[in-house]
Amino acid sequence: MNAKLLFIAALLFVGCSKDPSAIEGGKADWGIQPALPVVNGEATFNLNAADDYVSVMGNSVPRMPNFPKLSARSGVVRGYVADLSGNPLEGAYIGVRSTATGGSYSGASDETDVNGYYEITVPWGAAEFYAAGYTIDYGEGRAVVSLGAADGKLGSFASAEGLVKNFVLLSYGVFNKDLVSQKPRDPTNYAGGCFYITYNVADASSVYNPETYIPENAEIQVTLTPDEPGLFGENKKFVINKKASLQNYNFIVMNVPIGRYTLTAKLNGKPLRMEAVGRYANLYPYFGLKPGTATGSAKLLFTPDTQSGNSLTLPNRGNWGSLQIKVERAE
Incomplete structure (x- = not known):
């Protein structure tokens, strides 16, 4: 075996079997709850050539x-x-x-x-x-x-x-601060949703540089705008600016409060073509990038890493899959 x-x-x-008397006093007393954290406004992140990840809600709990x-x-x-x-x-x-x-x-x-x-x-x-x-x-x-x-x-x-x-x-936040300090770019260390942008960069030393490739040092800008408040009223817009570089061809955006978003992608202000690729592309009818191919903007709903049921879901570990979205010049 x-x-x-x-x-x-x-x-x-x-x-x-649960005995109701096992609860102290025979009844659960939840008391007065604190006000929910306020998550609104706008946050901008600037990633240089070497940066390949960002946690938009930081390492907060x-x-x-x-x-x-x-x-x-x-x-x-x-x-x-x-x-x-x-x-x-x-x-x-x-x-x-x-x-x-x-x-x-x-x-x-x-x-x-x-x-x-x-x-x-x-x-x-x-x-x-x-x-x-x-x-x-x-x-x-x-x-x-x-x-x-x-x-x-x-x-x-x-x-x-x-x-x-x-x-x-939770809809966002760090599960374990010790693990985050060891593996800050691991999306499963966060409760929020995640996706990563992948792209090809034009290489001046190469004879093969299709027009869809992104020029080195050009600025890719992706913006997440909430379509409605999230699980606990979160309503924050996130703007990520990334300088394209031959050092890396993707960057991951993590710990986004769970909700519905409109995702836009631009290159030096011009719309980029987006396409859902990888293991989660069009995997579920309701989740992911919709439509799966779009120019300029599309709807984004985070994808569960597994739909196998609660009994197979690990505690203290994010269950949102890293959506892979390829961007390229539309012209």
Whole structure:
């Protein structure tokens, strides 16, 4: 039996029934929630020849909602799941697995109730979260979204000690500041959407330079304009100016608040032709660049990296795929 089959055989989902009295006071008290962060206005980013990425919301983490108080109980992991507004989310999936031997896992899971509460009896051993997902209405479709730990931490823990862990649905922000400092251009370290622009640059030393190629040192400008407020009212415009260079042929735009946008692309003020390419091009009918080929402007709706369901969605890891958009001169 290969390792994959051994893992599947070992991942036995242990059922657990929730006792309403397990919640302190018998009822969840969410209290008064803080005001949502204000995300509006316009931000401009200038990338030089060597720059190949930008996080438009920086390395900030939105303030967390107020969660009801819970205390740890031996052998149990429990907590709440909410969106950034402090609204409890029903039906969020939380999965935990444990190992006592270092090779085989036993797992357990739960879905949150109407109070956003989950409770899992953890198999004995060193435990960790293997899934935390929630499905949202997004555009004309549905999208599976990763949930982030409210405290930003997701290390292993001893099942015997128990744990309280709250999760939150974010539209942008850093999941783990330590990981971002190590891999700042990894889009999965951010909760926001992402895409990257790819292009060909005319090389003076080459005899092959089609008219569609972009001249070296010319300025590519891409602009994201919200068509409507995002998941939590975000309504910010982003302008990215990038100097074309033979040093690199693409740049990635990350951590964009989730929502509907109009994407425009220009070269020294003239419209560029855009085309969706790569693994996500026209993959879903409602997500991505629409239309898939356009000059000057098109609609953009971020694409989930996987639609496999909440149980296969990793916690604290962005689940938005990097849309690849090729730009070239239209003339």
